[in-house]
Amino acid sequence: MKNWKRTLLSLIISAGMLTTTAPAIAAPQQPSLKVNNENVEFAMNAPVVEQGTTMVPLKITLQSLDIKLTNAQSGTIHAVVDGKKITLKSKTKLINGVTYAPIRVIGDAAGYDVQWDQKSRTVLLVSQATNENARGFMWEVGNKGNTVYLVGSIHIADDSFYPLRSEFEEAFAEADYLGVEIDISKAADEEQQQLIMKMGMYQDGTTLKDHVSKETYAKVGEILKQNGMEPNAFDAYKPWVAETTLSSLKSIKAGYKAEAGIDLYFIQKALKRKLPILELESFESQLGMFNNFSQELQEKNLKTALDNYDTLDDNVDQLAEMWKSGDDEQLLEFTDSMATDPEYNKAMLIDRNIGMANKIEGYLNSDKKAEYFIVVGAGHYLGEHGVIQLLKDKGYDVVRK
Structure with a gap:
């Protein structure tokens, strides 16, 4: 497994942390x-x-x-x-x-x-006659008069991802419901911020320095200083918060933001249409998943983010190109890289995929005869434990669009 992939997996698997913890940093140079x-x-x-x-x-x-x-x-x-x-x-x-x-x-x-x-860092205006829109990831499955479109999101993006190809927009235009992991438009709500403080901060008087090695703590301080922050800025936070925040910081500096992510794009469109938004998970369940990682896994993930910090922006670019090209093989390689750590793989993918597939099956068996447009991290769909295979195992015919 190439360790840098571990630092990117949250961008195609978990939405919540990308919108709640990253502090403000200096803006990149003008485009x-x-x-x-x-x-x-x-x-x-x-x-x-x-x-x-x-x-x-x-x-x-x-x-x-x-x-x-x-x-x-x-x-x-x-x-x-x-x-x-x-x-x-x-x-x-x-x-x-x-x-x-x-x-x-x-x-x-x-x-x-x-x-x-x-x-x-250049904005490109390209004549539509010469541009091929990003392929992305989308599947269709139907049952009992219900249609479910399964869209694989990347939780951060930039202007180059848009406009999306017409198949996305046409399917969404006919949707009766939008389904997402969590409604990240509510990320700034007081309730969600209190959850971050409750789960992500030490409540017993200890600090990050007491829970990681001297080497790891020193490297955190070095990178914070590089970003114009105090080296002890993360002292109150647990390793999983430090890890996801550092990854988000580098992604933001590279020009990618949660505000442009595929899921938030459709959430904003749903809000304008007053379309009902269904949540397949919750802020509490996603934060609880990170918080329940063992201390060993939390520091391991943090060290991986630190070791790969200098090259993370280039790797995010690679992930972005993977999404735009709709490369199933490369997406599967990303998600399969989790299997080397059973604890991480079970929490981040296996258990969550089962929950998502069960909810989607509920939509397919609804008596509403409705269209559901489901947008979750692309990393949840492929592989033997992916949502697509789980639905096929239940007897449904899932078609790549």
Whole structure:
């Protein structure tokens, strides 16, 4: 097993920790912009990233797309494209006297797909005629007039994952229910934060230093200092919180965020549609799983994250490309890498997969004759203990889409 894979598995298996523990860190350098591989030059005001959204200077960006801006105020942008007047509804923001708007809104209106080149930190606008949307992971299973779409999520992403291919959007448009591991739009709720404090922090007066080796504790301090934080910033937290937070920190610095993850993308769309959201798990069950790891496993996972910290951003890029290509073989390799540690494999995959498959079977046997759009970490689906095989063992025909 390549140890770096262990540090990435939570990105395709567990959603809760990615939205609850990572503290704020300095923002990465400002991105640049290309239109069909041609650089857009900004004299002074460059694009910025705010809360996972890439904002660009409105006027000069529209000019680069041969769009004439006529007016922008009160969340409405008026412009002219190919001689036709268009109106865009979008939040704008004044930065240093210049009006900024989300690049996705502008790109969509002009007929481009918005992508992201992580290595060069460049926003790419690609003509839709030349772009192949990300394949991702989706399966379909039906029974008794019910249809369940099973979508494999990656819990962090960036603009380059969107737009999703039409099969995802069409299936979701017909859905009567959205199913997710947990509704991470509620991650900031006081109840969820109290759970983190109760489970993830020491309550007996001890600190992280008392529960890990001197070498591990020193390495944690070194990496925290690299991120502009105090070396004892994690003292109150257990090793599993330190591990998942460090992995999240590096992913965020690499440009990937939970706000752009596939599950949150569909949760936000469901909220707009007032679509019922079903939770296959709970914050408490996910946090409890991490908290119940043995002390040995918690430190082992933390050491793996520390040892692979310097290369984690490149490895997240590889995971992202795996999702976009919909590579079943590579996904199975990731999930199978857990089998080398029975405790980790049982808690993270085997037990949870059984619970998910049982709930999905309940939807398939419902008398509602409804369509269910289920989005859980992609790592839960494949392999002999995966949700797909569990459903096949129950007699259902599951088809890759």
